[in-house]
Amino acid sequence: MSGPPSPLIENYLREANFWHVANIGRGCKLDPKLISAFIER
Numbered sequence: 882m883s884g885p886p887s888p889l890i891e892n893y894l895r896e897a898n899f900w901h902v903a904n905i906g907r908g909c910k911l912d913p914k915l916i917s918a919f920i921e922r
Contacts, residue, residue, distance in 0.1 A: 890916060893916065893919065893920050
């Protein structure tokens with residue numbers, strides 16, 4: 882995935898206080914399992 886994360890993922894990361902992860906992950910493939918783990922917290 883290149884460019885910014887999808888808006889849906891951005892919202893989840895913001896709500897989970899992991900927005901810095903989305904910023905670090907720009908231009909990188911975000912691991913769906915990792916995102917799921919953050920969402921479940």
